[in-house]
Amino acid sequence: MNPAPGSTGADTGHAVVLGSGISGLCAARVLADFYTRVTVVERDVFPEDGATRRGVPQGAHVHSLTSRGASTLEEFFPGIVAELAADGATVVNALTELDIVFFGSRLLRVPLGEVLQASRPFLEDRLRARVGAVPHIGFRPGMEAVAPVTRNATTVSGVRLARPGPAGSAEVLEADLVVDAMGRAGRGAAWLASLGYEKPAEDRLHVGVGYASRRYRIAPGAAGGDKGVLIGATPARPRGLVLTRQEHDTWVLSQYGFGKANHPPHAPEEFHRFAAELLPAALRDTLRHAEPLTEVAAFAYPASVRRNFHRLRRLPDGLVSIGDAVCSLNPIYGAGMTVAALEAAALRDCLAAGTDGLPRRFYRAAAKASYLSWLFSNLADRSLPYVPGTRPFLTGVLGQAFQATMRAAAVDPAVAAGVWNAVSLSGSPARLAGPRVMASVLRHGARRPRRPHRS
Numbered sequence: 001m002n003p004a005p006g007s008t009g010a011d012t013g014h015a016v017v018l019g020s021g022i023s024g025l026c027a028a029r030v031l032a033d034f035y036t037r038v039t040v041v042e043r044d045v046f047p048e049d050g051a052t053r054r055g056v057p058q059g060a061h062v063h064s065l066t067s068r069g070a071s072t073l074e075e076f077f078p079g080i081v082a083e084l085a086a087d088g089a090t091v092v093n094a095l096t097e098l099d100i101v102f103f104g105s106r107l108l109r110v111p112l113g114e115v116l117q118a119s120r121p122f123l124e125d126r127l128r129a130r131v132g133a134v135p136h137i138g139f140r141p142g143m144e145a146v147a148p149v150t151r152n153a154t155t156v157s158g159v160r161l162a163r164p165g166p167a168g169s170a171e172v173l174e175a176d177l178v179v180d181a182m183g184r185a186g187r188g189a190a191w192l193a194s195l196g197y198e199k200p201a202e203d204r205l206h207v208g209v210g211y212a213s214r215r216y217r218i219a220p221g222a223a224g225g226d227k228g229v230l231i232g233a234t235p236a237r238p239r240g241l242v243l244t245r246q247e248h249d250t251w252v253l254s255q256y257g258f259g260k261a262n263h264p265p266h267a268p269e270e271f272h273r274f275a276a277e278l279l280p281a282a283l284r285d286t287l288r289h290a291e292p293l294t295e296v297a298a299f300a301y302p303a304s305v306r307r308n309f310h311r312l313r314r315l316p317d318g319l320v321s322i323g324d325a326v327c328s329l330n331p332i333y334g335a336g337m338t339v340a341a342l343e344a345a346a347l348r349d350c351l352a353a354g355t356d357g358l359p360r361r362f363y364r365a366a367a368k369a370s371y372l373s374w375l376f377s378n379l380a381d382r383s384l385p386y387v388p389g390t391r392p393f394l395t396g397v398l399g400q401a402f403q404a405t406m407r408a409a410a411v412d413p414a415v416a417a418g419v420w421n422a423v424s425l426s427g428s429p430a431r432l433a434g435p436r437v438m439a440s441v442l443r444h445g446a447r448r449p450r451r452p453h454r455s
């Protein structure tokens with residue numbers, strides 16, 4: 001096997017990352033330890049003021065980072081969590097400062113660690129600064145990746161770039177490795193087909209989720225002691241919301257609904273009325289007096305998609321896809337950035353073993369990295385009767401299982417910890433299937449919840 005790039009001190013070539021979202025930034029940082037030169041190509045021009053950018057429209061909506069996501073970012077960018085917090089991001093004690101209602105029951109408010117909350121542009125801006133500080137990483141903003149370039153039938157050797165727009169100039173960027181981090185619309189799969197390879201089969205679960213979000217300034221203390229409220233959808237109610245404190249006393253309210261008829265409205269008055277049906281009374285009042293900082297932004301998320309690159313028998317050398325381009329999860333479970341970071345860690349570990357057969361080894365490792373999040377979000381979605389495509393019997397069983405577990409998590413600290421570990425990817429979800437938790441779920445699960453989502 002070829003040695004790991006960078007391990008011999010010789011020139012180890014050029015890696016190109018397409019897209020500078022979370023997966024692109026993490027991948028670039030990882031590649032810098034193996035390649036002499038790394039270039040990040042991004043279609044957008046980076047905004048000066050931390051605004052949401054065109055290529056990442058989801059940036060206007062809540063972007064919570066799980067504890068596992070934060071600890072994985074720390075591996076790439078040591079000290080980043082403390083830096084973000086010092087810069088104004090919100091550190092939240094879970095669950096003493098987080099009010100979480102899942103499947104109709106409130107998670108017991110026991111201390112289970114810390115979580116960092118910030119807006120997506122804020123997080124991306126800080127990560128981009130860290131990546132940009134690495135001397136041999138360069139950015140090419142305002143350039144669009146349009147096609148792969150090949151050396152021979154089995155090797156991708158670069159990428160064709162163009163400036164967006166009708167009169168855009170074109171150029172070829174030679175590379176020893178091209179990483180497609182272009183998000184869920186990523187072209188890696190189509191590029192394989194254009195090179196004569198099979199396209200990866202897709203697992204797709206249609207969820208038809210619509211988001212609407214607005215940012216506010218809320219004076220310190222005006223929202224009470226909590227720094228975040230999450231009220232999830234239930235089998236009987238296809239709607240949910242998240243209200244979290246982000247950086248510098250700004251908050252974001254993101255509401256979502258399954259199916260077009262339940263998508264949240266965009267007109268400010270209706271948006272508030274929609275939220276008022278779910279929010280606890282004190283927060284309804286807080287919101288009424290909050291200063292809006294943005295208009296209401298909308299986002300449609302039709303389906304969770306996993307592209308099974310890891311099952312392909314033939315893959316060209318020199319090209320891998322990462323992040324949402326491989327696995328895009330229903331955002332209501334808040335795991336996409338964590339999975340992107342875990343896949344970048346998988347890329348690092350694969351490169352440490354050399355470059356022979358890199359795409360195949362990487363896709364297998366990436367499939368493992370996303371497996372639990374894919375499984376969890378799919379099972380949760382399939383337990384909701386308004387998500388099409390699952391037999392009613394299975395939906396009923398799953399719905400009862402989730403609701404019973406959450407009823408137990410409302411009263412038993414061990415079950416609350418198990419649920420939190422599963423959701424934040426901070427511990428093994430296998431604990432949820434252990435005898436201690438199962439006994440508690442059987443004991444408490446039959447109880448009917450007492451209207452937990454309103455105070």
Ligand SMILES: Cc1cc2nc3c(=O)[nH]c(=O)nc-3n(C[C@H](O)[C@H](O)[C@H](O)COP(=O)(O)OP(=O)(O)OC[C@H]3O[C@@H](n4cnc5c(N)ncnc54)[C@H](O)[C@@H]3O)c2cc1C
Pocket residue numbers: 018019020021022023024041042043044054055056058061062063064065066143144145146181182183184211299301322323324325331332333334335336337338340
């Ligand atoms: C509404 C919503 C809410 C979400 N909330 C959360 C959350 O709370 N927590 C969480 O962890 N995750 C959340 N996610 C998921 C999260 O946004 C993604 O999983 C995560 O950003 C990883 O995506 P990525 O970096 O692979 O792609 P993206 O973030 O989509 O970035 C892709 C990048 O590629 C660029 N690009 C695209 N095409 C080209 C091209 N041809 N040439 C050059 N550049 C190109 C784009 O401009 C963009 O910068 C949410 C998603 C949505 C839709």
